Amino acid sequence: MRKKSLVTLLVLVLVVCLALPAYGAGMTPEKAGEMAVKAAGGATPVNDASKDVKISQEKAIEIVKELFEVPEDFKPEIYLNTGWQPGNRRVWTINFYKPSFSIYAVIDADSGEVISFNQGEEWSTPYGRRKIFLAKYTREEARVLAENFIKKIAPDKFSKVKFVEENYYPGLKFGGLFEPASYFFRFAKTSENIQPVDFYFGEEGINVTVNAANGKLVGYNLNWSEDKPIDEKTISKQQVEEIYIKYLGPELVYVRGFDEEKGKPYDAAKLMYVPARLVYMGPPLTIRAKDGALINYAGDEVKGIEPLTEVDFSGAKTITPTKLETPLTKEQAQKLAEEEIKKFGLENMILQSFNNVPYAMEPQDLYFFNFNSTEGTVNANVTVNAATGRVQNFGFWKNPGPYYPEAQLKEASAPKAISWEDAKNVALEYIKKYLPDKAGQVRSMDYPQEVNSKFRAPYQSYYFNFTRTVNGIPYVGNNINISIDQKGEVISLNYAWDDIIFPAPEKNILSREKAAGIMLDKISITLAYIMPKMYYEPDAPQQSQKPEKILVYALKRLPDAAYIEPSTGEVLNYAFKQPGTIKSASPDVNIKGETGRREAELLMNQGIFEPSMKIDLESVPNMKDAVKFFASCLGLGPKMYPEYGLKMDEKEKADPYKKYIDAALDQRLITDIEAKNLDRPLDRQELAKFAIRFLGFDAIAAKGEIFKLDLNDIGDVGKGFEGYVSSALALGLLEKIDGKFLPKEKVKFGEMVKTLFRAAQILEAGGQMPD
Secondary structure, three states, rough: HHHHHHHHHHHHHHHHHHOOOOOOOOOOOHHHHHHHHEEEEEEEEOOOOOOOOOOOOOHHHHHHHHHHHOOOOEEEEEEOOOOOOOOEEEEEEEEEOOOOOOEEEEEOOOOEEEEEEEEEOOOOOOOOOOOOOOOOHHHHHHHHHHHHHHHHHHHHHHOOOEEOOOOOOOOOOHHHHHHEEEEEEEEEOOOOOOOEEOOOOOOOOEEEEEEEEOOEEEEEEOOOOOOOOOOOOOOOOHHHHHHHHHHHOOEEEOOEEEEEEOOOOEEEEEEEOOOOOOOOOOEEEEEEOOOOOEEOOOOOOOOOOOOOOOOOOOOOEEEEOOOOOOOHHHHHHEEEEEEEEHHOOOOEEEEEEEEEEOOOOOOOOOOOOEEEEEEOOEEEEEEEEOOOOEEEEEEEEEOOOOOHHHHHHHOOOOOOOHHHHHHHHHHHHHHHOOOOHHHHOEEEEOOOOOOOOOOOOOOOEEEEEEEEOOOOOEEEEEEEEEEEOOOOEEEEEEEOOOOOOOOOOOOOOOOOHHHHHHHHHHEEEEEEEEHHHHOOOOOOHHHHHHHOEEEEEEEOOOOOOOOEEEOOOOOEEOOOOOOOOOOOHHHHHEOOOOOHHHHHHHHHHOOOOOOOOEEOOOOOEEEEHHHHHHHHHHHHHHHOOOOOOOOOHHHHHOOOHHHHHHHHHHHHHOOOHHHHHOEEEHHHHHHHHHHHHOOHHHHHHHHHOOOOOOOHHHHHHHOHHHHHHHHHHOOOOOEEEEEEEOOEEEHHHHHHHHHHHHHHHHHHHHOOOOO
């Protein structure tokens, strides 16, 4: 009876009094609907156009409710879309929405086939606290659920798809177990060898997302067309390779990677060959298979592309930023930001916000300012590097005003749009006038565009991207971006200009010709197709004239193949490591031992463990390991990044446990005094304390004098641990062994995992004891 009373008391405290620290960001409703409507060509409210569809809107809603759980009180918004790609379908787009929760579905209006389904997640409980998401299904079990769902919803297509094994690991989660966990599965279409080159909409097939906690399907997308590319002759492989190497790649550039260990970008740029030519504005370029013409993903032939050439390294030198003896203060940085704004003739600008720690950067290095005009028609953002005393990023945007009335969109009254060349000249002259120190260090890497002056005026603008060059080599990370409206007026400008080290090219750098040979050998060019209709707005006149698919030649899609190292010729990914398709983080590889194995597998797939940890469930963790584990489960929040917050010395930066200890202090998992003695092994009474604090019961468990322990070794329980031990036993988190608790007995890693999992189950059940 006493045990039951204690459980009731603890549950009451949990539900009514205590709240866990909330680090995870609030869940914003799914925006898949908005993106899908754009892809479809816009949504139209239900009207006379829907009279001839075979599936009524009522039937479409019924189909969704039969397959998915939709709360009865959800009132759907439904629209009819035409020209949905691929397949040129007519579809119903249905949105069930409530604050913090949404369901979005797309149903073929003629066949009733489910095209897409996405469900958001609520991040809070009815009590307003964070909701725990504890995985119960492993990735392999969830895959079976995904496959069964495809068999149910699209049985005719399941035999035509193949599961794509790819690198899967969610990484440490900002919110720990309080962040939704799901598994994403990709099933590629196998009925034809030629796949789309389109990266925006992905290859044809079926994508499924399964909730790891309850096994429910929360995402489904069918990207499918029965049409095949037009049967046409193609140019030879040799011709294709010659065209590609001449115009499309590889290209030598400077890039700046991200240091995952330090949680921030590298301090120096690296020289790399990118396999595909950099194009910033407009759809990417590819080669039309029938004649070798350069076309973009919208199917338009592109003229005026300059051939790529070898870079002349003569005179190249290492660029190192000069730092001030004393970094700028906030006031000095703001004055510099205001001077930059005035330089562009922007008046009546008022500071709206200031921040110097927006992400993993040392706070004294960067100051971020946001300004708005008093009229609300102009916005400007300025980033000042306090260490170098220079503006690093700047941008402004002017509100061009409302759309022209429909009558003004007629050809007779619409303003005449200036040409692309004239607009480009306007952009160049503007840069020369306002950024003279940068004008000579940029070059355009885009191709001509067209503006339809009768289409959504005046928002149709020319966009130009002028890439920064260092030693005559483009730097991917920096540019000047400027937009010119059809009347020739500048409506926005943005530039980024990093103060980092740019090493001079070494003498042993491979020529572009040799890099091209490596690219063709290790990556290769393959036949693919594009779906041009997916790139047009619904009322664009070109849409109806475009074929469904066009055969093209493009680089073979090798996962993570981002760069060719210019000295060694190695193909690398964005982290400058070896690329390739890697199987999901396998517990068999990363976990050793059987104690708590299933729980460890679930937590690993949920992003609590890093695969590189090589977990040994039979080993004895120390207190630091326990801190890392429990803090990760609660969610590191801002402490996820090692350099977020106050500046740390080099010794602190080198401590891999520091961010977890800092987070644990904020989470009240440990005290300041306890944080100074974490090198000892974890024992059972310390594990009890961690588990009870994880639950949020510390306020009552710390009052050890109110607890009575029925143990044969009660004298061995440390002073101050009585309440934690009693609570852990009452909640079933730990058990007696022959009437003893063995408080100072060392704990296996697997036992720690199982204890945490039981505690998480209690939180998941809203404070109730798990079955």
